Amino acid sequence: MRRILAAILTCASLGACTTLDTLPSERVAEARLSFANGVPAGTAQLISDGQTMTLAIAATGLSVGEHGFHLHTTGRCEAPDFKSAGGHLNPADREHGSLNPQGKHLGDLPNLVVGASRSTSTQVDLGVDTAQLRDSIFDADGTAIVIHAGADDYRSDPAGDAGARVACGVLTAAS
Ligand SMILES: [Cu+2]
Numbered sequence: 001m002r003r004i005l006a007a008i009l010t011c012a013s014l015g016a017c018t019t020l021d022t023l024p025s026e027r028v029a030e031a032r033l034s035f036a037n038g039v040p041a042g043t044a045q046l047i048s049d050g051q052t053m054t055l056a057i058a059a060t061g062l063s064v065g066e067h068g069f070h071l072h073t074t075g076r077c078e079a080p081d082f083k084s085a086g087g088h089l090n091p092a093d094r095e096h097g098s099l100n101p102q103g104k105h106l107g108d109l110p111n112l113v114v115g116a117s118r119s120t121s122t123q124v125d126l127g128v129d130t131a132q133l134r135d136s137i138f139d140a141d142g143t144a145i146v147i148h149a150g151a152d153d154y155r156s157d158p159a160g161d162a163g164a165r166v167a168c169g170v171l172t173a174a175s
């Protein structure tokens, strides 16, 4: 923890926090996301500091606005609708959404917010311990990352009413 804090302070004092490699971290998995027409939509990396997991994503080519963003239960991205990725990653058998009293799914993530650049990058603390998440992500059928056309309302079961699946990528173990 002290090392992480030191790294954050260092990067704050340098005025640049764009790289992750200043943190004591291990790349656990990565994904390349594509739109239904095959055009690249960005990359995601799953990073562990040994205790927690962070998902870092950089996406591009999205429409302006908020986009639902989830881990889906099956690591298969078949265009055009990406239904092959299944529902949200949900090993604890909860309902969808952080605003749902019965929620939330392990795969529920905050909406991506996209401005005029049509691009976005963010990091999400997944809030679970590393071992549990590894087991869920690297289960027999793998895991996909999906970006939706619309915003997730964090409430509507089972998928937040976030609309069509516009981009998808399969998480693979980092080499
Ligand atoms: Cu989704």
Ligand SMILES: [Zn+2]
Residues within 6 Å of the ligand: 070, 088, 095, 096, 097, 104, 105, 107, 108, 158, 159, 160
């Ligand atoms: Zn969900």
